[in-house]
Amino acid sequence: MADAPHLMLYNTLTREKAAFQPIDAQNVRLYVCGPTVYDFAHIGNARPVIVFDVLFRLLRHLYGADHVTYVRNITDVDDKINARALRDYPSLPLNDAIRAVTEKTEKQFRADAAALGSLSPTVEPRATENIAEMIAITEALIAKGHAYVAAGEVLFDTTSMADYGALSRRNLEDQQAGARIAVDAHKRSAGDFVLWKLSSEDEPGWESPWGRGRPGWHIECSAMSHRYLGETFDIHGGGLDLIFPHHENEIAQSRCAHGTAAMARVWMHNGFLQIEGRKMSKSDGNFVTIHELLETETFGGRRWPGAVLRLAMLMTHYRQPIDFSLKRLEEAQALARRWADAKIKLVEAGAATPFVLDPGSPLLDDLNLSPVFAGMSQMAAEGLKGDGEAARSFLGLLDLLGFETIESLSQAASDLGLSLGDEEKWASVTARIAERRDHLAARNFAEADRIRDALLSEGIQLKDGKDPVTGERVTTWEIKR
Numbered sequence: 001m002a003d004a005p006h007l008m009l010y011n012t013l014t015r016e017k018a019a020f021q022p023i024d025a026q027n028v029r030l031y032v033c034g035p036t037v038y039d040f041a042h043i044g045n046a047r048p049v050i051v052f053d054v055l056f057r058l059l060r061h062l063y064g065a066d067h068v069t070y071v072r073n074i075t076d077v078d079d080k081i082n083a084r085a086l087r088d089y090p091s092l093p094l095n096d097a098i099r100a101v102t103e104k105t106e107k108q109f110r111a112d113a114a115a116l117g118s119l120s121p122t123v124e125p126r127a128t129e130n131i132a133e134m135i136a137i138t139e140a141l142i143a144k145g146h147a148y149v150a151a152g153e154v155l156f157d158t159t160s161m162a163d164y165g166a167l168s169r170r171n172l173e174d175q176q177a178g179a180r181i182a183v184d185a186h187k188r189s190a191g192d193f194v195l196w197k198l199s200s201e202d203e204p205g206w207e208s209p210w211g212r213g214r215p216g217w218h219i220e221c222s223a224m225s226h227r228y229l230g231e232t233f234d235i236h237g238g239g240l241d242l243i244f245p246h247h248e249n250e251i252a253q254s255r256c257a258h259g260t261a262a263m264a265r266v267w268m269h270n271g272f273l274q275i276e277g278r279k280m281s282k283s284d285g286n287f288v289t290i291h292e293l294l295e296t297e298t299f300g301g302r303r304w305p306g307a308v309l310r311l312a313m314l315m316t317h318y319r320q321p322i323d324f325s326l327k328r329l330e331e332a333q334a335l336a337r338r339w340a341d342a343k344i345k346l347v348e349a350g351a352a353t354p355f356v357l358d359p360g361s362p363l364l365d366d367l368n369l370s371p372v373f374a375g376m377s378q379m380a381a382e383g384l385k386g387d388g389e390a391a392r393s394f395l396g397l398l399d400l401l402g403f404e405t406i407e408s409l410s411q412a413a414s415d416l417g418l419s420l421g422d423e424e425k426w427a428s429v430t431a432r433i434a435e436r437r438d439h440l441a442a443r444n445f446a447e448a449d450r451i452r453d454a455l456l457s458e459g460i461q462l463k464d465g466k467d468p469v470t471g472e473r474v475t476t477w478e479i480k481r
Protein backbone atom coordinates (compact mmCIF):
# COMPACT_ATOMS: atom_id res chain seq x y z
CA MET A 1 0.00 0.00 0.00
CA ALA A 2 3.04 2.30 -0.26
CA ASP A 3 1.55 4.08 -3.25
CA ALA A 4 -1.81 5.04 -1.75
CA PRO A 5 -2.89 8.42 -3.17
CA HIS A 6 -1.98 11.44 -1.10
CA LEU A 7 -4.47 12.37 1.52
CA MET A 8 -4.10 15.98 2.65
CA LEU A 9 -5.22 16.71 6.20
CA TYR A 10 -5.39 19.96 8.12
CA ASN A 11 -3.43 19.62 11.37
CA THR A 12 -4.48 21.84 14.28
CA LEU A 13 -1.01 21.39 15.78
CA THR A 14 0.78 23.05 12.84
CA ARG A 15 -2.24 25.08 11.58
CA GLU A 16 -1.39 23.71 8.10
CA LYS A 17 -2.60 21.18 5.62
CA ALA A 18 -0.04 18.48 4.85
CA ALA A 19 0.19 15.11 3.12
CA PHE A 20 -0.74 12.34 5.55
CA GLN A 21 1.97 9.73 6.09
CA PRO A 22 1.03 6.93 8.48
CA ILE A 23 3.66 5.81 10.97
CA ASP A 24 2.88 2.23 9.92
CA ALA A 25 0.77 1.76 6.79
CA GLN A 26 -0.07 -1.76 8.04
CA ASN A 27 -1.77 -0.26 11.08
CA VAL A 28 -3.06 3.29 10.71
CA ARG A 29 -4.17 4.48 14.15
CA LEU A 30 -6.99 6.91 14.90
CA TYR A 31 -8.34 8.03 18.31
CA VAL A 32 -11.48 10.13 18.79
CA CYS A 33 -12.83 11.29 22.16
CA GLY A 34 -16.18 9.64 22.74
CA PRO A 35 -19.30 10.47 24.74
CA THR A 36 -19.79 10.93 28.46
CA VAL A 37 -22.66 8.52 28.97
CA TYR A 38 -25.17 10.22 31.24
CA ASP A 39 -27.86 11.33 28.79
CA PHE A 40 -28.98 11.20 25.16
CA ALA A 41 -26.41 12.57 22.70
CA HIS A 42 -27.49 15.70 20.81
CA ILE A 43 -27.03 16.31 17.11
CA GLY A 44 -23.94 18.47 17.84
CA ASN A 45 -22.35 15.37 19.36
CA ALA A 46 -23.33 13.55 16.16
CA ARG A 47 -21.01 15.74 14.12
CA PRO A 48 -17.69 14.18 15.24
CA VAL A 49 -19.32 10.74 15.08
CA ILE A 50 -20.15 11.29 11.41
CA VAL A 51 -17.06 13.27 10.37
CA PHE A 52 -14.58 10.79 11.83
CA ASP A 53 -16.59 7.89 10.46
CA VAL A 54 -16.00 9.32 6.99
CA LEU A 55 -12.29 9.57 7.78
CA PHE A 56 -12.26 5.98 9.13
CA ARG A 57 -13.97 4.72 5.98
CA LEU A 58 -11.59 6.67 3.76
CA LEU A 59 -8.53 5.32 5.59
CA ARG A 60 -9.91 1.79 5.27
CA HIS A 61 -10.38 2.37 1.55
CA LEU A 62 -6.83 3.69 1.14
CA TYR A 63 -4.92 1.33 3.44
CA GLY A 64 -7.20 -1.72 3.59
CA ALA A 65 -10.03 -2.46 6.01
CA ASP A 66 -7.77 -4.60 8.23
CA HIS A 67 -5.06 -1.96 8.42
CA VAL A 68 -6.84 0.77 10.35
CA THR A 69 -7.48 0.83 14.11
CA TYR A 70 -10.10 3.31 15.29
CA VAL A 71 -10.51 3.80 19.04
CA ARG A 72 -13.39 5.85 20.48
CA ASN A 73 -13.69 5.78 24.25
CA ILE A 74 -16.73 5.74 26.48
CA THR A 75 -16.47 8.09 29.47
CA ASP A 76 -18.42 6.21 32.13
CA VAL A 77 -16.96 7.92 35.19
CA ASP A 78 -17.95 11.54 35.66
CA ASP A 79 -19.68 13.64 38.29
CA LYS A 80 -22.59 14.29 35.90
CA ILE A 81 -23.17 10.52 35.79
CA ASN A 82 -23.23 10.33 39.59
CA ALA A 83 -25.77 13.13 39.79
CA ARG A 84 -27.96 11.47 37.17
CA ALA A 85 -27.77 8.11 38.96
CA LEU A 86 -28.92 9.69 42.23
CA ARG A 87 -31.76 11.49 40.47
CA ASP A 88 -33.05 8.58 38.37
CA TYR A 89 -32.44 5.59 40.65
CA PRO A 90 -32.61 6.93 44.22
CA SER A 91 -33.50 3.55 45.69
CA LEU A 92 -30.58 1.60 44.16
CA PRO A 93 -27.10 1.34 45.71
CA LEU A 94 -24.94 4.01 43.98
CA ASN A 95 -22.83 1.57 41.97
CA ASP A 96 -25.89 -0.17 40.58
CA ALA A 97 -27.55 3.15 39.83
CA ILE A 98 -24.44 4.34 37.97
CA ARG A 99 -24.33 1.15 35.97
CA ALA A 100 -28.00 1.51 35.08
CA VAL A 101 -27.39 5.04 33.75
CA THR A 102 -24.22 4.25 31.81
CA GLU A 103 -25.43 0.99 30.26
CA LYS A 104 -28.67 2.52 29.06
CA THR A 105 -26.95 5.62 27.68
CA GLU A 106 -24.17 3.67 26.00
CA LYS A 107 -26.69 1.41 24.28
CA GLN A 108 -28.63 4.43 23.04
CA PHE A 109 -25.43 6.07 21.76
CA ARG A 110 -24.48 2.97 19.77
CA ALA A 111 -27.98 2.78 18.30
CA ASP A 112 -27.82 6.49 17.35
CA ALA A 113 -24.38 6.12 15.75
CA ALA A 114 -25.51 3.10 13.74
CA ALA A 115 -28.68 4.88 12.61
CA LEU A 116 -26.46 7.70 11.31
CA GLY A 117 -24.64 5.20 9.11
CA SER A 118 -21.47 5.10 11.22
CA LEU A 119 -19.41 1.94 11.50
CA SER A 120 -18.47 0.70 14.95
CA PRO A 121 -14.95 1.76 15.85
CA THR A 122 -12.43 -1.07 16.17
CA VAL A 123 -12.34 -0.66 19.96
CA GLU A 124 -14.72 1.24 22.28
CA PRO A 125 -12.98 1.05 25.64
CA ARG A 126 -14.68 2.18 28.83
CA ALA A 127 -12.88 4.40 31.30
CA THR A 128 -13.90 2.18 34.24
CA GLU A 129 -12.15 -0.76 32.60
CA ASN A 130 -8.87 1.15 32.30
CA ILE A 131 -8.36 2.53 35.80
CA ALA A 132 -5.13 0.54 36.31
CA GLU A 133 -3.59 2.20 33.20
CA MET A 134 -4.59 5.63 34.49
CA ILE A 135 -2.96 4.92 37.85
CA ALA A 136 0.20 3.71 36.09
CA ILE A 137 0.49 6.91 34.02
CA THR A 138 -0.16 9.06 37.08
CA GLU A 139 2.60 7.20 38.97
CA ALA A 140 5.01 7.71 36.08
CA LEU A 141 4.20 11.44 36.01
CA ILE A 142 4.90 11.79 39.74
CA ALA A 143 8.13 9.78 39.43
CA LYS A 144 9.33 12.03 36.60
CA GLY A 145 8.54 15.23 38.46
CA HIS A 146 5.55 16.25 36.32
CA ALA A 147 2.88 15.75 38.99
CA TYR A 148 2.39 16.36 42.71
CA VAL A 149 -0.04 15.51 45.48
CA ALA A 150 -1.95 18.32 47.20
CA ALA A 151 -5.15 18.48 49.23
CA GLY A 152 -6.34 15.00 48.29
CA GLU A 153 -5.60 15.42 44.60
CA VAL A 154 -2.83 14.46 42.24
CA LEU A 155 -2.18 17.43 39.96
CA PHE A 156 -0.21 17.82 36.75
CA ASP A 157 2.43 20.54 37.06
CA THR A 158 2.05 22.55 33.86
CA THR A 159 5.25 24.51 34.49
CA SER A 160 7.22 21.24 34.30
CA MET A 161 6.64 20.97 30.55
CA ALA A 162 8.58 23.47 28.44
CA ASP A 163 6.13 23.56 25.55
CA TYR A 164 2.85 23.15 27.41
CA GLY A 165 0.16 24.93 25.40
CA ALA A 166 1.60 24.22 21.94
CA LEU A 167 -1.67 22.86 20.54
CA SER A 168 -3.94 25.68 21.66
CA ARG A 169 -1.15 28.29 21.41
CA ARG A 170 -2.27 29.93 24.59
CA ASN A 171 0.23 31.74 26.71
CA LEU A 172 -0.03 31.46 30.46
CA GLU A 173 -1.74 34.84 30.88
CA ASP A 174 -4.47 33.71 28.52
CA GLN A 175 -5.42 30.93 30.79
CA GLN A 176 -8.91 31.41 32.01
CA ALA A 177 -7.99 29.31 35.00
CA GLY A 178 -6.20 32.38 36.34
CA ALA A 179 -9.53 33.67 37.56
CA ARG A 180 -9.89 30.70 39.86
CA ILE A 181 -6.60 31.06 41.73
CA ALA A 182 -8.32 31.89 44.99
CA VAL A 183 -10.52 28.79 44.83
CA ASP A 184 -7.69 26.45 43.88
CA ALA A 185 -5.13 27.61 46.43
CA HIS A 186 -3.56 24.15 46.63
CA LYS A 187 -2.40 24.36 43.01
CA ARG A 188 1.18 25.40 42.35
CA SER A 189 0.01 27.26 39.30
CA ALA A 190 -3.43 28.13 38.04
CA GLY A 191 -3.34 25.93 34.93
CA ASP A 192 -2.45 22.74 36.83
CA PHE A 193 -5.11 20.09 36.38
CA VAL A 194 -6.38 17.02 38.20
CA LEU A 195 -5.10 13.53 37.40
CA TRP A 196 -6.69 11.83 40.41
CA LYS A 197 -8.96 12.98 43.21
CA LEU A 198 -10.14 11.34 46.41
CA SER A 199 -13.74 10.15 46.61
CA SER A 200 -16.01 10.45 49.61
CA GLU A 201 -17.94 7.40 50.81
CA ASP A 202 -20.91 8.19 48.61
CA GLU A 203 -18.89 8.78 45.45
CA PRO A 204 -17.60 6.00 43.20
CA GLY A 205 -13.94 5.20 43.79
CA TRP A 206 -11.05 2.83 43.17
CA GLU A 207 -8.11 2.00 45.41
CA SER A 208 -4.89 3.77 44.44
CA PRO A 209 -1.51 4.70 45.98
CA TRP A 210 -3.15 8.02 46.94
CA GLY A 211 -6.24 6.50 48.56
CA ARG A 212 -9.68 5.58 47.26
CA GLY A 213 -10.50 7.97 44.47
CA ARG A 214 -11.37 8.51 40.83
CA PRO A 215 -9.53 9.79 37.76
CA GLY A 216 -9.73 13.24 36.18
CA TRP A 217 -11.25 13.36 32.71
CA HIS A 218 -8.13 14.03 30.61
CA ILE A 219 -6.14 11.08 31.97
CA GLU A 220 -8.69 8.64 30.56
CA CYS A 221 -7.80 9.37 26.97
CA SER A 222 -4.05 9.23 27.63
CA ALA A 223 -4.52 5.80 29.22
CA MET A 224 -6.85 4.32 26.63
CA SER A 225 -5.01 5.64 23.58
CA HIS A 226 -1.74 4.29 25.02
CA ARG A 227 -3.23 0.89 25.70
CA TYR A 228 -4.74 0.43 22.25
CA LEU A 229 -2.64 2.62 19.97
CA GLY A 230 0.76 3.00 21.65
CA GLU A 231 2.84 5.98 22.79
CA THR A 232 2.60 7.88 19.50
CA PHE A 233 -0.14 7.30 16.95
CA ASP A 234 -1.36 8.88 13.71
CA ILE A 235 -4.51 10.95 14.17
CA HIS A 236 -6.41 12.29 17.17
CA GLY A 237 -9.81 13.88 16.66
CA GLY A 238 -12.72 15.58 18.39
CA GLY A 239 -14.74 18.80 18.34
CA LEU A 240 -13.12 22.26 18.45
CA ASP A 241 -14.10 22.72 22.08
CA LEU A 242 -11.75 19.91 23.06
CA ILE A 243 -8.55 21.67 21.91
CA PHE A 244 -8.27 23.38 25.26
CA PRO A 245 -8.06 22.15 27.91
CA HIS A 246 -8.80 18.51 27.08
CA HIS A 247 -6.44 17.79 24.19
CA GLU A 248 -3.74 20.11 25.49
CA ASN A 249 -3.77 18.16 28.74
CA GLU A 250 -3.88 14.76 27.05
CA ILE A 251 -0.73 15.79 25.18
CA ALA A 252 0.97 16.99 28.37
CA GLN A 253 0.22 13.74 30.21
CA SER A 254 1.13 11.36 27.40
CA ARG A 255 4.29 13.09 26.26
CA CYS A 256 5.62 13.64 29.77
CA ALA A 257 4.79 10.10 30.93
CA HIS A 258 6.36 8.42 27.90
CA GLY A 259 9.10 10.94 27.15
CA THR A 260 7.92 11.31 23.55
CA ALA A 261 7.96 14.24 21.14
CA ALA A 262 4.33 13.72 20.08
CA MET A 263 1.19 12.00 21.32
CA ALA A 264 -0.48 12.01 17.89
CA ARG A 265 1.03 13.36 14.70
CA VAL A 266 -2.13 14.92 13.31
CA TRP A 267 -4.81 16.65 15.39
CA MET A 268 -8.18 17.15 13.69
CA HIS A 269 -11.11 19.16 15.01
CA ASN A 270 -14.63 19.53 13.68
CA GLY A 271 -16.45 22.86 13.85
CA PHE A 272 -19.59 23.42 15.87
CA LEU A 273 -23.14 22.67 15.02
CA GLN A 274 -24.90 25.88 15.97
CA ILE A 275 -28.39 27.12 16.61
CA GLU A 276 -28.77 30.80 15.75
CA GLY A 277 -25.03 31.30 15.89
CA ARG A 278 -24.57 29.59 19.25
CA LYS A 279 -22.94 26.22 19.78
CA MET A 280 -25.51 23.53 20.47
CA SER A 281 -24.87 22.29 23.99
CA LYS A 282 -26.53 20.53 26.86
CA SER A 283 -25.69 23.25 29.33
CA ASP A 284 -27.24 26.00 27.18
CA GLY A 285 -30.39 23.95 26.69
CA ASN A 286 -30.45 24.71 22.93
CA PHE A 287 -30.20 21.11 21.83
CA VAL A 288 -32.09 18.46 19.88
CA THR A 289 -31.16 14.86 20.59
CA ILE A 290 -30.35 12.43 17.80
CA HIS A 291 -33.05 10.17 19.16
CA GLU A 292 -35.69 12.94 19.02
CA LEU A 293 -34.80 13.85 15.47
CA LEU A 294 -34.80 10.28 14.17
CA GLU A 295 -37.51 8.62 16.23
CA THR A 296 -40.03 11.26 17.29
CA GLU A 297 -41.97 13.99 15.57
CA THR A 298 -40.68 16.86 17.69
CA PHE A 299 -38.56 18.51 15.01
CA GLY A 300 -40.59 19.94 12.14
CA GLY A 301 -43.49 17.63 12.95
CA ARG A 302 -41.94 14.51 11.45
CA ARG A 303 -39.19 11.93 11.80
CA TRP A 304 -35.98 12.28 9.84
CA PRO A 305 -34.07 9.31 8.45
CA GLY A 306 -30.48 8.94 9.74
CA ALA A 307 -29.11 9.23 6.21
CA VAL A 308 -30.73 12.67 5.87
CA LEU A 309 -29.10 13.97 9.05
CA ARG A 310 -25.80 12.46 7.92
CA LEU A 311 -26.04 14.26 4.60
CA ALA A 312 -27.21 17.50 6.24
CA MET A 313 -24.09 17.35 8.40
CA LEU A 314 -21.67 16.52 5.59
CA MET A 315 -22.95 19.23 3.22
CA THR A 316 -20.72 21.70 5.07
CA HIS A 317 -16.94 21.24 5.33
CA TYR A 318 -16.13 19.62 8.66
CA ARG A 319 -14.05 22.54 9.95
CA GLN A 320 -16.75 25.15 9.25
CA PRO A 321 -19.61 25.91 11.60
CA ILE A 322 -23.07 24.63 10.66
CA ASP A 323 -26.19 26.63 11.35
CA PHE A 324 -28.78 24.01 11.86
CA SER A 325 -32.29 24.45 10.49
CA LEU A 326 -35.28 22.63 9.10
CA LYS A 327 -34.41 24.07 5.70
CA ARG A 328 -31.06 22.31 5.76
CA LEU A 329 -32.75 18.99 6.55
CA GLU A 330 -35.21 19.51 3.72
CA GLU A 331 -32.39 20.27 1.30
CA ALA A 332 -30.55 17.13 2.39
CA GLN A 333 -33.75 15.15 2.10
CA ALA A 334 -34.33 16.28 -1.48
CA LEU A 335 -30.77 15.33 -2.47
CA ALA A 336 -30.96 11.99 -0.64
CA ARG A 337 -34.22 11.16 -2.44
CA ARG A 338 -32.64 11.82 -5.82
CA TRP A 339 -29.66 9.64 -4.95
CA ALA A 340 -31.85 6.86 -3.56
CA ASP A 341 -33.92 6.92 -6.73
CA ALA A 342 -30.81 6.82 -8.92
CA LYS A 343 -29.27 4.02 -6.89
CA ILE A 344 -32.34 1.78 -7.20
CA LYS A 345 -32.34 2.25 -10.96
CA LEU A 346 -28.58 1.84 -11.37
CA VAL A 347 -28.37 -1.26 -9.19
CA GLU A 348 -31.24 -2.77 -11.19
CA ALA A 349 -29.20 -2.08 -14.28
CA GLY A 350 -26.37 -4.13 -12.72
CA ALA A 351 -23.85 -1.32 -12.40
CA ALA A 352 -22.24 -2.37 -9.09
CA THR A 353 -18.61 -3.52 -9.35
CA PRO A 354 -15.45 -2.83 -7.30
CA PHE A 355 -14.64 0.82 -6.95
CA VAL A 356 -11.36 2.67 -6.55
CA LEU A 357 -11.36 6.32 -5.50
CA ASP A 358 -10.07 8.73 -8.13
CA PRO A 359 -6.66 10.01 -6.88
CA GLY A 360 -7.79 13.51 -7.86
CA SER A 361 -10.94 13.34 -5.72
CA PRO A 362 -11.55 16.43 -3.53
CA LEU A 363 -12.34 13.94 -0.75
CA LEU A 364 -8.57 13.54 -0.44
CA ASP A 365 -8.21 17.29 0.05
CA ASP A 366 -9.02 17.42 3.76
CA LEU A 367 -12.41 15.73 3.21
CA ASN A 368 -13.74 18.44 0.92
CA LEU A 369 -17.15 16.92 0.32
CA SER A 370 -19.14 19.70 -1.38
CA PRO A 371 -17.51 19.18 -4.78
CA VAL A 372 -17.70 15.41 -4.23
CA PHE A 373 -21.47 15.67 -3.74
CA ALA A 374 -21.87 17.87 -6.81
CA GLY A 375 -19.83 15.34 -8.78
CA MET A 376 -21.98 12.48 -7.51
CA SER A 377 -25.20 14.08 -8.70
CA GLN A 378 -23.61 14.54 -12.10
CA MET A 379 -22.34 10.93 -12.15
CA ALA A 380 -25.82 9.69 -11.22
CA ALA A 381 -27.33 11.62 -14.13
CA GLU A 382 -24.72 10.30 -16.56
CA GLY A 383 -25.10 6.80 -15.17
CA LEU A 384 -28.82 6.94 -15.81
CA LYS A 385 -28.05 7.86 -19.41
CA GLY A 386 -26.01 4.68 -19.74
CA ASP A 387 -22.47 5.68 -18.71
CA GLY A 388 -21.30 2.59 -16.79
CA GLU A 389 -18.14 4.20 -15.45
CA ALA A 390 -20.09 7.13 -14.00
CA ALA A 391 -22.63 4.76 -12.46
CA ARG A 392 -19.86 2.73 -10.85
CA SER A 393 -18.24 5.83 -9.36
CA PHE A 394 -21.55 7.12 -8.06
CA LEU A 395 -22.43 3.83 -6.35
CA GLY A 396 -18.89 3.42 -5.04
CA LEU A 397 -18.90 6.88 -3.49
CA LEU A 398 -22.31 6.28 -1.88
CA ASP A 399 -20.84 3.24 -0.11
CA LEU A 400 -17.55 4.90 0.74
CA LEU A 401 -19.31 7.83 2.39
CA GLY A 402 -21.61 5.65 4.49
CA PHE A 403 -24.77 5.88 2.40
CA GLU A 404 -24.75 2.20 1.54
CA THR A 405 -28.37 1.78 2.62
CA ILE A 406 -29.65 5.02 1.15
CA GLU A 407 -32.21 3.13 -0.93
CA SER A 408 -34.00 2.44 2.36
CA LEU A 409 -35.16 6.04 1.98
CA SER A 410 -37.64 4.62 -0.50
CA GLN A 411 -39.44 3.34 2.59
CA ALA A 412 -39.51 6.82 4.12
CA ALA A 413 -40.72 8.22 0.81
CA SER A 414 -43.50 5.71 0.41
CA ASP A 415 -44.55 6.41 4.00
CA LEU A 416 -45.24 9.88 2.68
CA GLY A 417 -47.37 8.32 -0.03
CA LEU A 418 -45.00 8.99 -2.88
CA SER A 419 -42.94 6.32 -4.50
CA LEU A 420 -39.39 7.30 -5.25
CA GLY A 421 -39.88 7.21 -8.99
CA ASP A 422 -42.54 9.86 -8.68
CA GLU A 423 -40.14 12.77 -8.91
CA GLU A 424 -42.41 14.83 -11.16
CA LYS A 425 -45.18 14.82 -8.64
CA TRP A 426 -42.75 15.64 -5.83
CA ALA A 427 -41.40 18.56 -7.82
CA SER A 428 -44.88 19.83 -8.62
CA VAL A 429 -46.02 19.68 -5.00
CA THR A 430 -42.93 21.48 -3.71
CA ALA A 431 -43.20 24.12 -6.45
CA ARG A 432 -46.83 24.82 -5.57
CA ILE A 433 -45.97 25.05 -1.86
CA ALA A 434 -43.30 27.63 -2.71
CA GLU A 435 -45.78 29.55 -4.84
CA ARG A 436 -48.28 29.53 -1.98
CA ARG A 437 -45.63 30.82 0.41
CA ASP A 438 -45.02 33.78 -1.90
CA HIS A 439 -48.75 34.51 -1.97
CA LEU A 440 -48.88 34.38 1.82
CA ALA A 441 -45.92 36.74 2.08
CA ALA A 442 -47.74 39.16 -0.25
CA ARG A 443 -50.89 38.74 1.88
CA ASN A 444 -52.61 37.35 -1.15
CA PHE A 445 -54.67 34.91 0.90
CA ALA A 446 -57.27 34.00 -1.70
CA GLU A 447 -54.60 32.66 -4.07
CA ALA A 448 -52.81 30.90 -1.23
CA ASP A 449 -56.03 29.17 -0.19
CA ARG A 450 -56.77 28.20 -3.77
CA ILE A 451 -53.46 26.34 -3.98
CA ARG A 452 -53.99 24.72 -0.58
CA ASP A 453 -57.46 23.51 -1.62
CA ALA A 454 -56.28 22.26 -4.99
CA LEU A 455 -53.59 20.17 -3.31
CA LEU A 456 -56.10 18.86 -0.79
CA SER A 457 -58.35 17.71 -3.62
CA GLU A 458 -55.37 15.67 -4.85
CA GLY A 459 -55.06 14.13 -1.38
CA ILE A 460 -52.20 16.29 -0.14
CA GLN A 461 -52.71 18.07 3.13
CA LEU A 462 -50.54 21.04 4.04
CA LYS A 463 -49.53 21.89 7.59
CA ASP A 464 -48.20 25.34 8.38
CA GLY A 465 -45.71 25.74 11.15
CA LYS A 466 -42.49 27.40 12.19
CA ASP A 467 -38.92 26.24 11.82
CA PRO A 468 -38.16 25.33 15.45
CA VAL A 469 -34.72 26.84 15.05
CA THR A 470 -35.03 29.93 12.89
CA GLY A 471 -38.68 30.74 13.53
CA GLU A 472 -39.20 31.02 9.75
CA ARG A 473 -42.58 29.98 8.38
CA VAL A 474 -42.46 26.46 6.92
CA THR A 475 -45.01 24.19 5.36
CA THR A 476 -44.90 20.42 5.60
CA TRP A 477 -47.31 18.11 3.86
CA GLU A 478 -48.67 14.63 4.04
CA ILE A 479 -50.81 12.35 1.91
CA LYS A 480 -54.37 11.86 3.14
CA ARG A 481 -55.43 8.31 2.55
Ligand code: AMP
Pocket residue numbers: 033034035036044045046047048238239240241242270271272273274279280281
Ligand atom coordinates in the same frame (compact mmCIF):
# COMPACT_ATOMS: atom_id res chain seq x y z
P1 AMP B 1 -19.14 16.09 25.03
O1 AMP B 1 -20.11 15.01 25.41
O2 AMP B 1 -19.60 17.49 25.29
O3 AMP B 1 -17.75 15.83 25.56
O4 AMP B 1 -19.00 16.04 23.45
C1 AMP B 1 -18.71 14.86 22.73
C2 AMP B 1 -18.14 15.25 21.39
O5 AMP B 1 -19.06 16.09 20.67
C3 AMP B 1 -16.86 16.07 21.48
O6 AMP B 1 -16.00 15.69 20.40
C4 AMP B 1 -17.32 17.50 21.31
O7 AMP B 1 -16.30 18.32 20.79
C5 AMP B 1 -18.42 17.30 20.29
N1 AMP B 1 -19.43 18.39 20.32
C6 AMP B 1 -20.15 18.81 21.39
N2 AMP B 1 -21.00 19.80 21.04
C7 AMP B 1 -20.81 20.01 19.71
C8 AMP B 1 -21.41 20.90 18.75
N3 AMP B 1 -22.39 21.75 19.08
N4 AMP B 1 -20.98 20.85 17.48
C9 AMP B 1 -20.02 19.97 17.11
N5 AMP B 1 -19.42 19.11 17.96
C10 AMP B 1 -19.80 19.13 19.25
Ligand code: ZN
Pocket residue numbers: 032033034221246250
Ligand atom coordinates in the same frame (compact mmCIF):
# COMPACT_ATOMS: atom_id res chain seq x y z
ZN1 ZN C 1 -10.13 12.70 24.95
